[in-house]
Amino acid sequence: MSKASNRRKKIFGDVIAYAFLTLGCLGVLLPFFVILSTSFKTYIDSVKVPFRFFRGYIDFTGYKEVFQMPSLYSGLGNTLLIVLPIMFVGVFTSLLSAFAFAKMRFRAKSAMFAVLMFSMMLPGVITMTPAYIVYDWIGWTDSFLPLMIPNAFGTVACTFFLRQYFYTIPNEMLEAAEIDGLGKFGSFIRIMIPLAKPAIIAQMVLWFIAGYNDYFGPMLYLNTESKYTLQLVLRLMTGSAESNWPKIMACCVITMIPMLVLYFVAQKQLIEGIASTGLKE
Numbered sequence: 001m002s003k004a005s006n007r008r009k010k011i012f013g014d015v016i017a018y019a020f021l022t023l024g025c026l027g028v029l030l031p032f033f034v035i036l037s038t039s040f041k042t043y044i045d046s047v048k049v050p051f052r053f054f055r056g057y058i059d060f061t062g063y064k065e066v067f068q069m070p071s072l073y074s075g076l077g078n079t080l081l082i083v084l085p086i087m088f089v090g091v092f093t094s095l096l097s098a099f100a101f102a103k104m105r106f107r108a109k110s111a112m113f114a115v116l117m118f119s120m121m122l123p124g125v126i127t128m129t130p131a132y133i134v135y136d137w138i139g140w141t142d143s144f145l146p147l148m149i150p151n152a153f154g155t156v157a158c159t160f161f162l163r164q165y166f167y168t169i170p171n172e173m174l175e176a177a178e179i180d181g182l183g184k185f186g187s188f189i190r191i192m193i194p195l196a197k198p199a200i201i202a203q204m205v206l207w208f209i210a211g212y213n214d215y216f217g218p219m220l221y222l223n224t225e226s227k228y229t230l231q232l233v234l235r236l237m238t239g240s241a242e243s244n245w246p247k248i249m250a251c252c253v254i255t256m257i258p259m260l261v262l263y264f265v266a267q268k269q270l271i272e273g274i275a276s277t278g279l280k281e
Contacts, residue, residue: 039063039249046245062246066254074226075233076255078144082218082229083211086148091203094154095196098162099188103174120156132220142223147214158203165199166192201269205262212259230255 037053038046039062045055066072100106101113135146169192177187193200215231222228228236234255237248263270 035249035252038245039253041246043244043246046249059246062244062248062250063254065244065247066250069233069251071225071228071233071236072230072251072254075228075230078227079212079229079231082144082147083208086151087204087207087211089152090154091158091200091207093152094158094203095162095193095200096188097154097159098166099192101159102163102166103171103192104184116156117160120160128220135221141221142227143221144227146221147217151211155207158207161203162196162199165196169195198269201266205266205270208262209259 033053034051040058040060041055042059042061045059101109131146132141135141140146140149173191173195174187177191182190213231214229215235218229218232219235222232225236234248234251237243237251
């Protein structure tokens with residue numbers, strides 16, 4: 001087979017692959033185009049059938065109404081209050097657990113990690129009712145505590161991810177640090193954390209996204225409207241008989257902006273942290 005024939009086949013394969021990738025990308029972006037276009041319509045245009053992306057003009061009424069909503073600012077404040085402090089505390093405690101499982105030797109280490117991983121297999125609905133009963137019994141319902149305190153001890157997924165990253169760091173570096181007089185905690189602070197910066201940033205970004213978009217937890221534990229997070233504020237807007245779709249879509253666009261900014265700022269570290277995570281034992 002000639003080189004020209006092989007080249008034509010390669011070009012044809014690349015064209016097919018890029019065509020499928022383009023279609024998949026458009027399928028993912030289509031809902032965002034619908035949200036964005038609807039946010040710039042009037043209410044009458046937003047309910048017209050058939051749906052049209054653009055009506056020939058742009059209307060900012062939805063955005064003006066959203067920025068006049070006190071619940072938008074309280075929801076954003078409540079969301080950040082729940083997510084940001086626990087993000088730092090939870091990632092740090094997960095780092096401690098990951099360091100212990102990756103670089104320290106102690107009895108029943110493998111068994112303990114197996115139990116930890118097994119807990120990931122349990123569906124959340126199994127522990128939902130017992131957790132709610134316990135939190136209600138100690139008086140934590142209708143407060144931020146059930147959404148914050150459990151996560152302050154870290155998560156299994158975060159611990160597993162960071163443990164795998166720590167395995168890629170040579171043990172010789174820790175042994176040299178111990179010879180220089182650093183203890184386990186000193187090695188953890190001065191060596192492991194700086195070297196694991198990409199993985200830590202990646203986990204912080206993923207943690208923030210998960211907390212920012214969490215709907216089920218706040219819906220389950222928060223009853224007072226003044227304590228609602230952004231996701232509950234959006235849900236409250238769709239509960240009326242005639243939903244104001246331009247206003248709702250404008251609120252969706254505004255709530256997506258922090259996520260987009262965070263992604264573009266931490267994009268390099270996020271990709272590096274995920275891509276460089278090893279799987280060796």
